[in-house]
Amino acid sequence: MTPNKSHWRRWGRNLEQWAYRGLDQHLRVGITGLSGAGKTAFLTSLVHQLLHAEPQHLPMWQALSDGRLLGVQRQSQPDLALLPFDYDNAIAGLCANPPQWPPSTRGLSEIRLALRFAPAGGLKRQLIDHLTLYLDLVDYPGEWLLDLPMLNLEFADWSRQQWQMLSAPPWNETTGAWLAEVEQLSDEAGIEPLAAQYGSLLGELRQSLAATYLQPGRALLPAELAGTPILAFFPLSPQRLEQHDDPLVAVLRSRYDAYCEQVVKPFYRKHFARFDRQVVLVDTLGALDKGHAQITQMADAIQAIQQSFHYGPGSLLRRLFRPRIDKLLFAAGKADHITVDQHANLLSLTDSLMGQSGRLARFSGSKVETMVLSAIRASQQGQVDRGGLIPVIRGVDMAQQAVTRFPGEVPSQLPEPSFWQQQGFEFGRLAPPQLGSVQAPLPHMRMDHLIEWMLGDKM
Numbered sequence: 001m002t003p004n005k006s007h008w009r010r011w012g013r014n015l016e017q018w019a020y021r022g023l024d025q026h027l028r029v030g031i032t033g034l035s036g037a038g039k040t041a042f043l044t045s046l047v048h049q050l051l052h053a054e055p056q057h058l059p060m061w062q063a064l065s066d067g068r069l070l071g072v073q074r075q076s077q078p079d080l081a082l083l084p085f086d087y088d089n090a091i092a093g094l095c096a097n098p099p100q101w102p103p104s105t106r107g108l109s110e111i112r113l114a115l116r117f118a119p120a121g122g123l124k125r126q127l128i129d130h131l132t133l134y135l136d137l138v139d140y141p142g143e144w145l146l147d148l149p150m151l152n153l154e155f156a157d158w159s160r161q162q163w164q165m166l167s168a169p170p171w172n173e174t175t176g177a178w179l180a181e182v183e184q185l186s187d188e189a190g191i192e193p194l195a196a197q198y199g200s201l202l203g204e205l206r207q208s209l210a211a212t213y214l215q216p217g218r219a220l221l222p223a224e225l226a227g228t229p230i231l232a233f234f235p236l237s238p239q240r241l242e243q244h245d246d247p248l249v250a251v252l253r254s255r256y257d258a259y260c261e262q263v264v265k266p267f268y269r270k271h272f273a274r275f276d277r278q279v280v281l282v283d284t285l286g287a288l289d290k291g292h293a294q295i296t297q298m299a300d301a302i303q304a305i306q307q308s309f310h311y312g313p314g315s316l317l318r319r320l321f322r323p324r325i326d327k328l329l330f331a332a333g334k335a336d337h338i339t340v341d342q343h344a345n346l347l348s349l350t351d352s353l354m355g356q357s358g359r360l361a362r363f364s365g366s367k368v369e370t371m372v373l374s375a376i377r378a379s380q381q382g383q384v385d386r387g388g389l390i391p392v393i394r395g396v397d398m399a400q401q402a403v404t405r406f407p408g409e410v411p412s413q414l415p416e417p418s419f420w421q422q423q424g425f426e427f428g429r430l431a432p433p434q435l436g437s438v439q440a441p442l443p444h445m446r447m448d449h450l451i452e453w454m455l456g457d458k459m
């Protein structure tokens with residue numbers, strides 16, 4: 001039997017459909033931020049919002065409100081050498097009674113979603129009924145990006161910078177005894193214990209004094225490198241560095257160089273180079289709550305993190321690999337800790353931490369934006385009458401007590417030290433909202449804006 005016209009038409013249509021299947025897309029998005037910035041909460045919420053997407057809950061996500069999103073599914077992750085992001089455990093915690101925040105990020109983890117959608121219009125729409133966007137979300141500690149500037153520094157210069165920071169107030173209250181011990185170091189056997197103490201010291205600076213710009217990043221979050229000799233180095237005093245024949249200087253220098261070559265560079269080549277888009281979560285409110293030294297140091301840390309996205313011709317990163325991040329977002333999270341009338345100030349303060357001059361111009365190749373959001377909204381907005389209505393937030397604190405707070409006014413720029421004498425803040429942790437069931441909507445602020453930013457042009 002010879003094929004008739006309709007047979008050929010069917011064939012042609014199948015071929016075209018097949019060709020358009022090639023238009024299925026992959027998008028790999030990095031999620032980072034310094035410890036406690038809210039990465040795990042953010043990724044948990046993002047995956048939940050996508051898996052259980054409802055137009056009334058995510059009004060700014062265009063593909064969803066147009067009715068073009070056909071379904072979202074979890075898929076097995078592409079990179080079998082990475083830990084899977086533990087979404088189920090995070091959701092189980094939010095469904096528990098009382099609900100629990102998910103455990104924080106300790107290393108790299110990944111989750112893949114497949115989003116099936118109808119194309120927006122035009123020829124594609126006539127020829128194909130649906131396409132799939134494979135979305136890989138990779139969570140990793142922002143501390144690892146703080147190591148990038150080390151690639152441009154010799155051990156001696158790095159040492160001087162770190163020693164100066166560790167010897168200055170307010171950090172020196174915690175570091176004094178350790179610095180004195182390093183000065184006494186006389187033989188190689190003393191290196192390992194002092195290096196182990198250095199890791200704990202950085203952890204303590206972060207924990208009790210909210211320090212953020214600490215190096216090396218892996219000393220804080222070593223992941224698979226915990227206990228390995230490649231992390232066994234620390235800064236020496238400027239006087240010690242002057243002693244050129246000191247064998248200890250040579251040992252520490254060689255470990256520093258090995259760390260840069262075998263830890264920092266491979267992270268950029270193997271992981272960072274594969275991201276198409278990047279979200280950096282910034283806990284501006286947390287640093288503001290702590291004080292002037294902390295927020296100033298966080299501004300330095302954010303500016304150091306930005307170097308990872310500065311890959312113009314001749315830059316260090318371009319020499320290392322071919323970066324392809326086309327969109328970069330700095331998101332000031334946990335915005336449910338403040339009243340909504342303060343959100344504009346939070347945005348402008350976060351902008352000022354990033355360094356105002358030519359912020360956009362500095363990133364050749366990437367479009368940079370800032371946003372204010374709350375991944376998991378744990379408060380409601382309200383008002384109380386104090387001889388006039390004042391805005392407040394209401395929630396439940398970590399001791400499960402109902403609280404009503406006036407969190408304080410957020411400055412729109414990095415304030416002077418005297419600011420902290422005049423004004424206090426009340427940004428203490430809130431308990432997460434209870435998720436009635438796995439499918440129930442997870443309250444948020446602006447996660448729909450975030451999804452539109454991340455996926456809008458791909459669907």
Ligand code: GDP
Nearest residue numbers: 036037038039040041101104105374375376378
């Ligand atoms: P990570 O270290 O960057 O992974 O940070 P986490 O995601 O573990 O967040 C640290 C803590 O910040 C959580 O345990 C919560 O107390 C808080 N947090 C994170 N995101 C939000 C949010 O959207 N709203 C509120 N109220 N708290 C948040």
